[in-house]
Amino acid sequence: MKIDLHSHTHYSDGHLSPKELIDRAHNMQVDVLAITDHDTVDGIQEAMDYQSEQKRSMQIMPGVEISTAWHNFDIHILGLNVDHNDAQFLARLDQQSKERDRRAQQMSDKLAKVGIENVFEQAKILAGKGQITRAHFARVLVERRVVKDFDAVFKKYLGKGKKAHVKPQWIEMAEAITWIQDAGGKAVLAHPGHYDMTTKWLKRLVEEFANAGGNGMEVIHSHLTPERKKLLADIAAEHNLQASSGSDFHYPNRWTELGKNLSLPVQLVPIWHDWSLVG
Known part of the structure; x- marks a missing residue:
């Protein structure tokens, strides 16, 4: 089964519409696709409605990528398998x-x-x-x-310190975890291998995320070296975090593709281990 739990549409900074994204996911033989636009779930229902008309089965996982602040870093938290119609969740995302x-x-x-x-x-x-x-x-x-x-x-x-940089006033990481779990979802630390921080700070980030009640982390995402993949897997295991993988697809390019090279390390528990998946 080919599972991709991180993708974007034009409802945030992706270039494709939900329909175009789903068509591409079908072409790539994806079985489960999470749509995780930045701070919005507005594209989810459109994607689900379109998929319901398709002959090939594919499960759309309602998701979101929430921006948070942590020690002067912008940290993204994925909400996977959320209730995208939950009124409280929608009001919170509107903030x-x-x-x-x-x-x-x-x-x-x-x-x-x-x-x-x-x-x-x-x-x-x-x-x-x-x-x-x-x-x-x-x-x-x-x-x-x-x-x-x-x-x-x-x-x-x-960029930070440049002429037009404005520091965002995002919510804290623990609050994003609460929002996601209140909406019935699992909170996943997004693309930890991409943050511009030392290994020491990365380990501190994961520890605080786990202590705040986070469920899992992306141990497989785009542009990771084998050494970086091993490091992320080891850190996830140390903190008993479930493992997720996603392409972080935004638009067609030669570096990232839906469902490509997303197999998880066998020693980790997949974030979807207790979900009913259809593929």
Whole structure:
């Protein structure tokens, strides 16, 4: 069974609609797909409705990727198998959406001060009905040829300490875990191998996540060396965290693909071990 528990649509910073994402997942022979947009579940029902019309079976797992703050790091927590219709959960996620808009407007104001105007308005158009993210700002600046690529946007304007950086006021990690579990889901530490921190800080992060009641962590995600995979597996085992894997797919490219190379280490308990999966 091919399981991918981390993907994005145009409801956040993905480029594909839920329908397009599902079509691609079918082409890649995925059996279980979690849609985990940033701080929103708005694309879930659309995806489920579309999948119900398909001949090939595939289970859509309702999910979300919640932004949190931890010791000056932006840490993402996946909520897997959540109730995407839960009123309390939706109200809580709306707080995150409002924070995204506040931060985006402040970033736009800072860009205007250095002569780059109306970025918020253009980024909002790119985001459409989805969440506005720094990726939308980056796309605007690249399309305007202010910079040559996404990396240059963050190095010059949006990264920490740069001209248009605005520190987000995200909720704490423990609060995100509570939100997810209150909505019936499991809380998973997203892509721990990608955070710009030392191994010492990574181990501290996982320890605090586990102590806060987190359920699991992604031990397999894109762009990991064999050494990094072993490190993540060892840390997960040390803290009795269940294991998850996901492509963190945003758009078609040569580096990440839905369902590709996501097999878990056999010694770890999969996050889905007690779910009824259809594949």
